[in-house]
Amino acid sequence: MKKLMTILVAGVLAFGLAACAKKEETSTTQASQSSQVTEVSSSDEKPEGTETTEADGATSDAQTSATDASTEATTAEVTETAAPHKEVLVIYFSATGTTKDVAEKIAKIEDADLYEIVPAEPYSEADLDWNDSDSRSTKEQNDSSSRPSIGSAQISLDGYKKIYIGYPIWWGEEPRILDTFVESYSFDGITMIPFCTSGSSGMGRSGKNLEEHAGSGTWLDGKRFGAGPSEDTIRSWIEDLE
Numbered sequence: 330m331k332k333l334m335t336i337l338v339a340g341v342l343a344f345g346l347a348a349c350a351k352k353e354e355t356s357t358t359q360a361s362q363s364s365q366v367t368e369v370s371s372s373d374e375k376p377e378g379t380e381t382t383e384a385d386g387a388t389s390d391a392q393t394s395a396t397d398a399s400t401e402a403t404t405a406e407v408t409e410t411a412a413p414h415k416e417v418l419v420i421y422f423s424a425t426g427t428t429k430d431v432a433e434k435i436a437k438i439e440d441a442d443l444y445e446i447v448p449a450e451p452y453s454e455a456d457l458d459w460n461d462s463d464s465r466s467t468k469e470q471n472d473s474s475s476r477p478s479i480g481s482a483q484i485s486l487d488g489y490k491k492i493y494i495g496y497p498i499w500w501g502e503e504p505r506i507l508d509t510f511v512e513s514y515s516f517d518g519i520t521m522i523p524f525c526t527s528g529s530s531g532m533g534r535s536g537k538n539l540e541e542h543a544g545s546g547t548w549l550d551g552k553r554f555g556a557g558p559s560e561d562t563i564r565s566w567i568e569d570l571e
């Protein structure tokens with residue numbers, strides 16, 4: 330009888346302990362579930378019926394601005410990469426517009442970029458008077474070491490494969506400012522094509538002079554034009570180069 334009572338008491342105790350353990354397990358699970366729910370609702374999903382506070386609005390505005398800024402940055406990057414320069418460049422110096430006209434026609438035909446060599450000190454009419462032995466242009470052309478300064482911004486030649494370089498003939502040669510220009514750049518890996526305009530003289534040694542002063546690049550013979558050549562004339566010259 331005593332033995333039976335002991336077994337019964339032990340059984341009741343065991344059941345009670347098991348029930349307690351189960352209850353604790355359930356409450357732990359509930360606590361952890363409830364903490365997970367809290368986490369989700371505290372991140373970005375607002376519980377229904379939650380009013381948007383000013384602070385929330387400000388955060389949202391800030392986020393929108395940040396998104397806008399990042400979109401703008403992306404757009405700027407895209408714009409930069411979407412507009413690379415062309416493969417061909419037309420460089421020219423023109424005192425009275427004749428060479429400029431030819432340069433623009435070449436750029437149109439070749440779908441090329443244009444770069445003007447602008448003197449730091451512009452040439453006045455008196456400077457260009459070749460009948461005056463004392464004029465600026467006459468003195469510069471009489472001095473082969475003269476290097477007039479360039480006022481236009483430096484240009485990067487990276488990526489250009491072919492460059493046309495144009496100028497007027499002054500006293501049978503290239504104006505000295507062309508020497509200033511070619512001595513300032515490297516034309517490695519670039520095909521250089523000189524062209525010039527004149528009243529009647531040919532290119533003379535001007536193309537060779539530029540090649541020597543440049544010291545780099547592959548220089549073609551080039552071509553002399555009169556005033557206002559037609560696009561057809563220029564196009565057929567370009568086609569013959571290829």
Ligand SMILES: Cc1cc2nc3c(=O)[nH]c(=O)nc-3n(C[C@H](O)[C@H](O)[C@H](O)COP(=O)(O)O)c2cc1C
Binds near residue numbers: 422424498502527
């Ligand atoms: C200082 C100077 C010297 C010139 N020397 C010559 C020359 O030796 N031979 C020639 O045929 N034309 C000569 N010209 C005329 C120019 O080469 C010609 O008008 C040229 O097309 C002008 O080009 P631009 O308008 O682009 O400056 C000279 C012009 C100037 C201003």
